[in-house]
Amino acid sequence: MTSPNESNKDISSDNTEVNTNAPEKQNSLLAGIIERATKSGIGRKKLNPSAVESAVAKNMADIHSNPTKLRLAFLGGGSFGTAMANLAARNGCDTTLWVRNKRTVKAMIKTQTNKKYLPGYKLDDSLKYSHDLAAAVKDKDIVFIAVPGLAFRETLKNIAPFISGQSIVSLTKGMEKDTFAMMSDIIKDELPEVNFGVMSGPNLAIEIMKNMPSATVIASESEPLRHAVQAALHSAFFRVFASDDVKGVELGGALKNIYAIAMGMAAAYDVGENTKAMILTRALAEMSRFGVESGANPLTFLGLSGVGDLYATCSSELSRNYRIGNMLGRGMSIEAAVKKLGQTAEGVNTIQQVHEKATKQGIYMPITHALYAVIYEDKAALGVALHLMEAGFRSDVEFVMAHDHSNAALTAQMKTSSDSTDDESGDTDSK
Numbered sequence: 001m002t003s004p005n006e007s008n009k010d011i012s013s014d015n016t017e018v019n020t021n022a023p024e025k026q027n028s029l030l031a032g033i034i035e036r037a038t039k040s041g042i043g044r045k046k047l048n049p050s051a052v053e054s055a056v057a058k059n060m061a062d063i064h065s066n067p068t069k070l071r072l073a074f075l076g077g078g079s080f081g082t083a084m085a086n087l088a089a090r091n092g093c094d095t096t097l098w099v100r101n102k103r104t105v106k107a108m109i110k111t112q113t114n115k116k117y118l119p120g121y122k123l124d125d126s127l128k129y130s131h132d133l134a135a136a137v138k139d140k141d142i143v144f145i146a147v148p149g150l151a152f153r154e155t156l157k158n159i160a161p162f163i164s165g166q167s168i169v170s171l172t173k174g175m176e177k178d179t180f181a182m183m184s185d186i187i188k189d190e191l192p193e194v195n196f197g198v199m200s201g202p203n204l205a206i207e208i209m210k211n212m213p214s215a216t217v218i219a220s221e222s223e224p225l226r227h228a229v230q231a232a233l234h235s236a237f238f239r240v241f242a243s244d245d246v247k248g249v250e251l252g253g254a255l256k257n258i259y260a261i262a263m264g265m266a267a268a269y270d271v272g273e274n275t276k277a278m279i280l281t282r283a284l285a286e287m288s289r290f291g292v293e294s295g296a297n298p299l300t301f302l303g304l305s306g307v308g309d310l311y312a313t314c315s316s317e318l319s320r321n322y323r324i325g326n327m328l329g330r331g332m333s334i335e336a337a338v339k340k341l342g343q344t345a346e347g348v349n350t351i352q353q354v355h356e357k358a359t360k361q362g363i364y365m366p367i368t369h370a371l372y373a374v375i376y377e378d379k380a381a382l383g384v385a386l387h388l389m390e391a392g393f394r395s396d397v398e399f400v401m402a403h404d405h406s407n408a409a410l411t412a413q414m415k416t417s418s419d420s421t422d423d424e425s426g427d428t429d430s431k
């Protein structure tokens, strides 16, 4: 029997990954799927759902019975990259997890755990580890990227010389600093020729490690890539749904982090269930409004990557963004909270990016602006919350009934009458 450590032979003594794939296997499974999809016509725009389903079922059956496995690399040795690589390895894919720190790689090979980010969870025997980026990425079908948003462009630049036919899938839920770029924008900038997708959904890494049933969304314009990702990661514990709204899916994952911080902060103030429901639903209104301005389909925000992830992150202490908000609500500074967390909380940067972009473009994002005022302008949380509650009349779902002039007129009328009531009562505080 192979011992756990013997199965990680891709790291030689000089820490170079050994490619165990025979040259005759270079004709990748993904290429096979693309060819089959093209031949059977499932790449056409108008799809026949049952034909697609049976083609996918055949692809999936082939993947499970065919010894030629999908060859995958996961870049980023944090909690999510590790959890996803583990799922793929467990599904029988030839999977390498790339981690930037050489000593961490050695420790992972030895212990088959990710001691820093997922302590106590044993990883699959077949999972390989590497800190050699070129070797990890070369000859793979799909390269999944799970580094923090602030390191995404640098990571793409580093792998660019080794990318030939591989597809790229972003697992990152961030936004680039100062450029407002999403990960798909960065992929298009840095690797304009590649086939790419983004994956996002309510996927708290620890719950996935515990085999708690979960689901996610792979969004790509490439149908074969969507199928390949579904086949690679799908299991009895993890369902992978598909979408072709790349912008909508990745915005769902990035924007919900803002509201997870708001909800963590609200929890510190012991708010009631009505209040939580109000924040969550108005957050969804902001997300879909911002999404539409960015070219996304608002209906995508009703899916797993929108309302699904918003719910999971806004209601769980497993969410790092929620925990940041909770620490802020208990009086800690943002710097101290980030330091104490010691892990990625994308929302901290996303609030600043979205606040700035929404201000520039005139997109109505009151919760985001309020949170920005509390965190970065040192405004008192209760005063800001009260101001939010007094913010005039709006329609509930603006894609059903537009927020039109009558709302604005009514708001102005109410403001005038409340100002005159204040005058009559001799209230001079505001003068």
Ligand SMILES: NC(=O)C1=CN([C@@H]2O[C@H](COP(=O)(O)OP(=O)(O)OC[C@H]3O[C@@H](n4cnc5c(N)ncnc54)[C@H](OP(=O)(O)O)[C@@H]3O)[C@@H](O)[C@H]2O)C=CC1
Residues within 6 Å of the ligand: 076, 077, 078, 079, 080, 081, 082, 100, 101, 116, 117, 146, 147, 148, 149, 151, 154, 155, 171, 172, 173, 174, 203, 204, 205, 206, 342, 343, 344, 346
């Ligand atoms: N955790 C979760 O439940 C989920 C996370 N995500 C998203 O996945 C992305 C990664 O998050 P997650 O895995 O949780 O993060 P973690 O904080 O758990 O880990 C971050 C990882 O990225 C590495 N890293 C940091 N900077 C660089 C860099 N410049 N180059 C290469 N590697 C780097 C860190 O290495 P080191 O330890 O050496 O610093 C560490 O391995 C985020 O965008 C997050 O929103 C998505 C779904 C769920």
Ligand SMILES: O=C(CO)COP(=O)(O)O
Residues within 6 Å of the ligand: 173, 201, 202, 203, 204, 205, 257, 260, 309, 312, 313, 318, 319, 320, 321, 322, 344, 345, 346
């Ligand atoms: O995105 C996540 C779950 O879907 C993880 O959320 P945090 O980054 O807040 O931990």
